[in-house]
Amino acid sequence: MLSETLKILNKEGIKLDKRKGQNYLIDNKVLSQIIQSAELSINDTVLEIGAGIGTLTIPLAKNAGKVIAIEQDKRIAAILIKRLDKLNISNVDVIVGDATKLDFPKFNKVVSNLPYKISSPITFKILEKKFDSAILMYQLEFAERMIAKSGDSNYSRLSVMMHFYAEVEMLFNVSKDVFFPKPKISSAVIKLTPKNKVEFNELFLKVTRALFQHKRKKVRNALMDSFHEINDLDKNERKIIISKLDQNIMDKRVIMIEPDSILKLSKELEKLLKEYYN
Template sequence: MNLRSQTINVLKSNNIRLDKRKGQNYLINPGILSRIVKSAELSTEDTVLEIGAGIGTLTLPLAERAKKVVAVEQDIKIADVLKKRLDDLDIHNVEVIVGDATQIDFPEFNKVVSNLPYKISSPITFKLLEHDFESAVLMYQKEFAERMVAEPGNKNYSRLSVMMHFGAKVTMLFDVPPSAFIPQPKVSSAVIKLTPDKREGACDEDTFKKTSRALFQHKRKKVANALLDSFHEIQVTDKKTAKKIVSSLDPNIISERAVNLNPEEILKISRDIRSLLERNRN
């Protein structure tokens, strides 16, 4: 029985109707599945975290190659189907956790392999980067993946691009067409490899996060105007003080458009703002 027929059979026999609104698009292309697993470079020493495990399409081949798989699935009924499949196949190295991956505490893991529910792409990516792990092979909506690797000036360049620059090395591996899933999503997908690579602790700096958010709310505007329009994102202060702080920043940077700033320039602005705010309080 091929993967498509097998998936449909499991769903029908358990009276499960997939809900695209919940990101329940199941991979039915064995070639894509094989490429994902191969890209993870698993060994019998690895503990793999899988988010959005579903009925186990990816879980089962991961369990064949890894020491242990921690499979997170939010839908209780689907998680029960996964547990039953594991029991029927006499697979004992998979721990199924029922819960919202953005809310639960993860047990220890050293690799991540997931076909992520796209609605949690951003929060789960940043949550993963709070953990210490070797690498992750993740499937995202293609547009999201392109924003992860976008360079300054590119239409996809965003706060996400900047945060990823300081948090991880991201490599685009391959695209995945809608036809690889049931039900078919309306968008294309992409598989990426993510390797944590924190630089200078930038992503841990509160002012850096807030400054990035403020700038990219108005990324087509010049930096000075973008900051003034969204200074409340950085700190609640009166417009006069905000204008004074912004005017004290590097004139070469604040005259540029926000979308053209490289991540290091954004980091510099955020640290200058932090110093000026501290000086203003004293």
């Protein structure tokens, strides 16, 4: 795969830019694992983000009913279209543009080697849509934060949000040696299965952000230190509000509290703030 990738890029005079996340998979075994994990059929419409020269797009097209391939780089997209035409592959719609800004056509599965710099915004954009499952490649560190549970060193805001949005399964790790150009860190393939989303408001997001700025501190102290993320109350007013919250939660360290407890905390806080201003 490396020789084929280099041949295509050299022929078109393309130099890949790692800063844009242009690290292409060059290992057939990993490619096959991704395709098998997606469990594709003729009934599936697959969304692929960061299609590149079609390393993943082409086998997706051979296994699914339709593929929507998004590629931001116009020159790379032109190569992809040329390759698809040469192979007489007609079930791929190539969209040239920034996936973070585009309106996605309808799809029921996502399979992508994501450009790592947009991992977070793209993941949450996808999770706002209705779909069956997603097989996505991330930087290993990001993937570990996605699956982390309370008490884990990688537990983070991302972990909390993923708890409410999807079932997250780490499928397998991917060595940095199977990409060209070689990235500095390893990757992992994750399976996402959407949950029935819990409704929460902006305050929950603010509380979560405030807490994880100090995840090693007790909840009480983390809220005191970052209450400006939630509201502009002064120090004494903060103390009064925080003293009325569930003290069992307040006494725990942020890293130890479950996502459901954070949601409960945000609802309590919302009620107290309403009472304070009325």
